[in-house]
Every structure is written in C-alpha cells, then in structure tokens.
Amino acid sequence: MKNYMLNKYLPRVDFDSYEDFKKNFTINVPDDFNFGFDIVDGWAEHEPGKKALVWCNDHGEERIFTFNDVKAYSNRICNYLKSLGLRKGDKVMLIMKRRYEYWMTATALHKMGIVMIPASFQLTEKDLIYRINAAGVKMIIIAPDDNIISHVENSLDQCPTLKYKAMVHEPGAGREGWIDYRSAFLAHSDAFTRPTGADSVMAKDPMILYFTSGTTGMPKMVQHIQSYPLGHILTAKYWQQVEDNGLHLTVSDSGWAKFSWGKIYGQWISGSGILGYDMDKFDSDKLLRVIEKYKITTFCAPATMYRFMIKEDLTKYDLSSIHHCCMAGEPLNPVVFEQWEQLTGHKLYEGFGQTETPVLLANFEWIEPKPGSTGKPSPIFDIQLINDEGKECEIGEEGEIVIRGAAKTHPVGLTVGYYLDDAANEKLWAGGDFHTGDNAWKDEDGHIWFIGRVDDVIKCSGYRIGPFEVESALMTHPAVLECAITAAPDPVRGQVVKATVVLVKNKGYEPTDELRKELQNHVKRVTAPYKYPRILEFVEELPKTTSGKIKRGEIRKQDHKA
Numbered sequence: 001m002k003n004y005m006l007n008k009y010l011p012r013v014d015f016d017s018y019e020d021f022k023k024n025f026t027i028n029v030p031d032d033f034n035f036g037f038d039i040v041d042g043w044a045e046h047e048p049g050k051k052a053l054v055w056c057n058d059h060g061e062e063r064i065f066t067f068n069d070v071k072a073y074s075n076r077i078c079n080y081l082k083s084l085g086l087r088k089g090d091k092v093m094l095i096m097k098r099r100y101e102y103w104m105t106a107t108a109l110h111k112m113g114i115v116m117i118p119a120s121f122q123l124t125e126k127d128l129i130y131r132i133n134a135a136g137v138k139m140i141i142i143a144p145d146d147n148i149i150s151h152v153e154n155s156l157d158q159c160p161t162l163k164y165k166a167m168v169h170e171p172g173a174g175r176e177g178w179i180d181y182r183s184a185f186l187a188h189s190d191a192f193t194r195p196t197g198a199d200s201v202m203a204k205d206p207m208i209l210y211f212t213s214g215t216t217g218m219p220k221m222v223q224h225i226q227s228y229p230l231g232h233i234l235t236a237k238y239w240q241q242v243e244d245n246g247l248h249l250t251v252s253d254s255g256w257a258k259f260s261w262g263k264i265y266g267q268w269i270s271g272s273g274i275l276g277y278d279m280d281k282f283d284s285d286k287l288l289r290v291i292e293k294y295k296i297t298t299f300c301a302p303a304t305m306y307r308f309m310i311k312e313d314l315t316k317y318d319l320s321s322i323h324h325c326c327m328a329g330e331p332l333n334p335v336v337f338e339q340w341e342q343l344t345g346h347k348l349y350e351g352f353g354q355t356e357t358p359v360l361l362a363n364f365e366w367i368e369p370k371p372g373s374t375g376k377p378s379p380i381f382d383i384q385l386i387n388d389e390g391k392e393c394e395i396g397e398e399g400e401i402v403i404r405g406a407a408k409t410h411p412v413g414l415t416v417g418y419y420l421d422d423a424a425n426e427k428l429w430a431g432g433d434f435h436t437g438d439n440a441w442k443d444e445d446g447h448i449w450f451i452g453r454v455d456d457v458i459k460c461s462g463y464r465i466g467p468f469e470v471e472s473a474l475m476t477h478p479a480v481l482e483c484a485i486t487a488a489p490d491p492v493r494g495q496v497v498k499a500t501v502v503l504v505k506n507k508g509y510e511p512t513d514e515l516r517k518e519l520q521n522h523v524k525r526v527t528a529p530y531k532y533p534r535i536l537e538f539v540e541e542l543p544k545t546t547s548g549k550i551k552r553g554e555i556r557k558q559d560h561k562a
Contacts, residue, residue: 003244003271004046005039006237009230013237018366018376021238025379027230027412033203035229036074036111037194039269043067052268054247054294055100057278058286063100067268070107073185075192077108080185084139084164088113088199089206091135091161095119095142095255098278101168101182102254103264105141110226111192113201117209120255125151131211132159135221135419139164141181149175203227209419210257212355221419222257222355229265231358231413234378236266239351239362241324244271246297251277251287251305257355258329262300266358272298284308288317295321302329302549303336306348307475307482310339311504319344326351326363329549331450331468333475334371350374352401352450354436356428358413360401361440361448372472373447374440380411385442390431398441398451398466406434439466458487458495465497465531467552473526474499474533477519479509484542484550488535488559499523499533500555502542511538 006013009028015021030038043050048068055063065073086092092114096102109116117135119128121143128151131137138161142148152165166179174180195201203226210222240262242248250262267274277290288309291299299322301309306327325340326349337348351362352374360383363375377383384392385399393399406414407429414434418424428435439451451466458465467485474483481504488498501519503509516536523532543551 005042005269005271006233008038008042009233009269015366018364021364021366022377022379025234025238027233027380029203029227029230029412031203032200033227033230034110034194034201035226035265036107039229040067040074040107041071043268043271044071050271051245051247051273053100053103053274053276055098055276055278056290056294057098058280065100065103070104072190073101073104074107074111075190076188077105077185078111078192079188081108081112081114081139083188086112086114086138088195088201089115090139091115091117091137091209093117093119093132093135093137093140095121095123095140095145095148096168097121097143097145098254098276099143099168100276100278103274103276106264110207111201112195113199113205113207113226115206115209117211118255118259119211120253121145121148122255123148123151125154128152129155129158130218132162134218135209136161138162139166141166141168143167144169144173149178153177201226208260210355212257220421220424222415223417223419225416227412228260228358229269231380231411232261232266233269234266234380234413235261235351235353235359236272237270238364238378239349239359240266240298240300240326241349241365242267242270242272242298243323245273246323247273247275247294248298248300249275249277249291249294249296250300251282251302261328261353261358282308284312288312288314288319291319291322292317297321298324298326300326300328303327303332304330304482304544304550306332306336306340310336310343311481314343322346325349328352328359331374331452331471332372333468333472335472335475337369337371352438352448354438356415356434357436360403360436361450367447370443370445370447372449373443374450375448376446377448381406381414382409385440385448386433393442395444396441398439401436401438401440401448403434403436405432407432458485458497469527470497470499470523470531470533473523473531474501474519476526477522479503479507479515479519481505482542482550484552484555485533486552486555486559488556490534496534497531498535498537498555498559500537500539500542502539 044067052067052070053065166181168181207226208224211219236242248267252258325346328351332350349363351359353359361374363369382404386402387399440448470485481502483501487495490496543554
C-alpha cells in the first residue's frame with residue numbers, strides 16, 4: 001500500500017536491493033518545506049485520527065495523541081509564543097526530558113521558524129550560562145527538575161538575552177517567577193495560519209541548534225535547517241524500518257540528537273506512531289514491560305541497554321510484536337549481537353551517524369548484518385574512507401569516514417555547519433569534504449567496521465589500538481557486564497590501554513587482583529596480545545549520558561587529573 005506522505009517526497013519508495021537503493025534513492029525538497037505544516041498538519045488533514053504519539057511514564061500516566069491533536073496543540077503554542085512577541089529567527093531552549101509537550105512545542109517552533117535548542121537536564125549552571133549566551137536564547141521551557149530550576153534561577157543575572165522562563169508542571173505545582181506553560185498556551189486558539197511574507201519559513205532557514213562537545217575548547221553549535229527532517233527518512237524508513245501505522249520506540253532523552261533520529265521526524269514522515277516512554281531512569285525490566293504492554297513494532301536503543309536487557313530472563317516478556325531491532329550511539333560488541341539474536345530471534349541492525357547528520361552508515365533492510373559491522377553507506381552521501389595521505393583506503397586499511405564534496409553538494413539532512421565558529425567550520429569542511437572525525441575500515445564485501453573517534457585511537461609504544469576491538473574482546477568474558485576502553489597517560493609508552501569494567505552482579509564475581517589478571521589474559525588470548533589493558537579498574541557503573549551512551553571523555557579526564 002502506498003504511503004501518502006513518503007510519496008510526496010520520494011520519487012521512488014521501494015527498491016529491489018541495496019545496490020538499487022544506493023544508486024536510485026533521492027529526496028525531493030520543496031523550497032518552502034516545513035515539518036510542522038507539511039508533515040504534522042498534512043497527516044491531520046489527510047487522516048485526522050492517525051495515531052502520532054503514545055505517551056506514558058513510570059507512574060501509570062498515559063496519553064494518546066493523533067496528528068489532529070498535535071496540530072491543535074502546536075497551533076495553541078504558536079499563538080501563545082506570538083503573543084509574547086517571539087518570531088522567526090528567535091532562539092528557544094527546551095529542557096523537557098520526554099514530556100509529551102516537547103513534541104507539540106517542537107512542532108510549533110518549526111511552524112514559526114523559531115530556532116529550537118534542545119538541551120539535557122544534566123547541564124550545570126556553567127553549561128547553561130554558556131549556551132544561553134552563545135546562542136542568544138530568548139526563552140527557556142523546562143520540565144520540573146530541582147537542579148535545572150535552581151541553575152536557571154542562578155543564571156538570570158548573567159544571561160541578558162533571556163526574557164522568559166516557563167515550566168511544564170502539574171496543577172498546583174507551579175513556582176513563583178515561572179510561567180505555567182501548559183495553562184498559558186491552552187488559553188489560546190487552536191487555529192494558526194501559515195506565515196507569509198517576511199515571516200514565511202523556507203527550507204533553508206535555521207531550524208535547530210544542537211550543542212556538541214569536542215575534545216578541546218567550548219561546545220560547538222551544530223546548525224540544522226528546515227529541510228533536516230527529510231534526511232531522516234533514511235534513518236527511519238530504511239534503517240529502523242518503521243511501519244506505517246506501527247509504533248516505534250527509540251530510547252533517548254529529548255536533549256540529544258538521537259531524539260531527532262528516532263522519536264519525531266523520519267518516523268512521522270513515514271507514518272509511524274511514536275512511543276514516548278518518559279522513564280525516570282533506565283531500568284531494563286521496566287523497559288521490557290513497556291515494550292510488551294504497548295506492542296512496539298520497531299525498536300532502537302544504545303548498545304549499553306541491550307547489554308543490560310540480555311542479562312534479564314527474556315522468556316518472562318512477550319516481545320512478539322517487534323518486527324525489527326536496531327542500535328546506534330556506540331559500536332555494538334559482537335557478543336551482544338549474538339546473545340540478543342539467540343534470546344529473541346532478532347538480529348540487531350547497527351547504524352552510524354552524528355549530531356551533524358542523519359544515518360550515514362547502516363545495515364539496511366537488504367543487508368545481512370555482520371556482528372560488529374556498522375553496515376554500508378547511505379545513498380545521497382558520497383562516503384569514503386580516507387587515509388592520512390588523503391587517499392581512499394584499500395580494503396582493510398584504517399581511515400577517516402568522509403563525505404566527499406559535501407561542502408558543494410550539501411546533501412539533505414547534513415548540517416550547514418557550526419553556528420558562529422569559523423575555525424571549527426574550516427576544519428569540518430577541509431578540502432570541500434565533510435570530515436566526521438571517526439575512523440573505520442572496509443572489508444572485501446563493502447561492510448564498514450567502526451574503530452572510534454580519531455582522537456580516541458590509543459597510541460602505545462608505536463602501536464595504534466582501537467578501543468572498540470579491546471572492548472569486544474573483554475565483553476566475551478562472562479564476568480563482564482560492560483566496559484569502556486580509554487587511553488591512560490604513561491611516562492614510558494606515551495599511552496597505555498585502560499579498561500574500566502562493570503562486573504555481572506549475583507554471579508559470584510568479585511573485583512580481585514586474580515580476576516583482573518584473568519581478564520587481562522583473556523584479552524591477550526582473544527585479540528592481539530599487545531592490545532591488552534595494562535590498567536584495569538573495577539567500578540559499580542560507567543558514566544553515561546541520559547541516552548545510555550558511555551562518556552569515555554569523562555573517564556579520560558579523571559585519569560589525566562590523577
């Protein structure tokens with residue numbers, strides 16, 4: 001059956017093979033494309049009762065919204081923001097976790113051409129001040145969180161552009177000095193006319209700013225334009241394999257680009273409903289029960305979460321509604337791939353991309369996944385692996401993942417660059433190419449094998465060691481629940497491999513010197529002996545983002561302080 005929305009933007013939707021897909025897939029981008037009007041309101045007009053969002057939390061609350069509901073809510077928010085004097089080009093920061101109002105607010109901001117800045121509730125006061133001032137934020141909207149509330153209130157004197165602060169809270173739970181966001185927008189009309197003239201929003205206008213941290217310097221502002229959601233058709237339809245009238249769950253907080261990847265744009269364009277599970281914190285049992293209850297059809301989570309879920313007794317849960325599973329955020333250890341397939345019957349389809357991009361490499365539907373490989377290049381991107389001499393890598397040779405000629409062709413979904421940062425842009429677009437800063441190698445079948453950030457490669461006594469291969473070796477030992485491999489400073493070798501390890505609980509494993517030695521020897525047997533971790537630290541948990549990605553930079557930072 002034809003998909004009404006996909007056929008508006010894709011000259012061709014179905015393909016016979018990966019080669020056919022790679023050669024013939026294209027996206028039409030109307031000059032005035034606007035996600036709010038063309039996708040959300042488009043579905044509302046074509047199929048008003050179509051399910052858009054199923055929202056639930058850990059406290060038994062549940063709400064179900066159709067596209068017609070999202071249209072009405074977002075129009076009320078548009079009228080409210082307009083009453084405050086906000087207009088196209090202004091900046092609004094959202095720290096809303098997974099509250100259902102996030103979807104409505106994002107849609108409204110896109111309709112008006114107001115630049116949205118999603119942010120994590122893990123930000124410190126210093127982080128907030130820097131971001132608000134760097135972007136010139138005019139309004140901030142938050143979900144209730146004691147830390148964020150105090151950080152914002154303590155920052156006001158140092159943030160001259162910030163005029164409005166609003167909070168999404170339950171009746172009677174407001175706070176003096178804060179706008180009651182829900183009550184404020186619900187007081188306005190649910191009719192809003194598409195702006196024209198100077199206020200009209202075009203496909204090349206700014207849409208989103210994501211702050212991303214590099215290895216040095218202050219966080220950079222990744223800028224996406226209004227056509228960005230169309231790039232995520234690749235992400236949702238062809239990698240996550242979301243289904244028209246299905247229900248998709250990607251596990252991510254709204255402060256991260258993974259939310260854009262998996263919880264709004266490509267999914268809604270493809271006609272899939274989204275499960276907005278507003279979890280207090282990750283708990284594998286609760287997550288599996290939510291999947292079972294709501295009969296998720298497609299599922300995406302970071303590798304870390306799969307590591308925890310395979311430790312559960314999966315026979316206790318009915319996961320039969322799931323048709324497709326995938327993961328991204330960090331490389332997938334082959335042992336996790338194999339155990340998940342053994343326990344559920346589903347292969348894990350790994351994908352790769354960045355805050356700056358939609359999916360760039362993936363195990364698309366025509367590809368038989370190889371455990372540990374991130375798949376093959378997406379169409380519309382001329383992706384090559386480039387060595388230190390600037391030449392295309394041979395089979396098996398390590399090189400940087402680069403999009404050739406992207407500065408000129410500018411494929412849909414790719415960032416237009418870093419906002420107000422000429423130095424960073426010069427490096428990003430060096431030679432007219434887009435430089436990901438990530439290394440990989442390609443096998444004889446064209447599958448790409450991710451190594452890690454160029455800056456993450458460990459250089460020890462003349463050897464170059466990729467963290468992922470050491471992590472994969474460690475993960476095959478039954479004592480290891482999860483681990484992170486980083487470079488630790490060493491006066492003799494420059495750097496040495498360090499393993500930070502979380503042990504499987506309730507299986508009799510103790511963090512002893514004997515087990516440390518056993519794990520080191522295990523790595524020597526599984527992979528090349530020179531790659532073994534000379535330092536191995538046992539910890540109760542690894543530092544992670546709210547989306548479950550391991551923060552290796554934090555481990556490195558602590559090691560350099562020591």
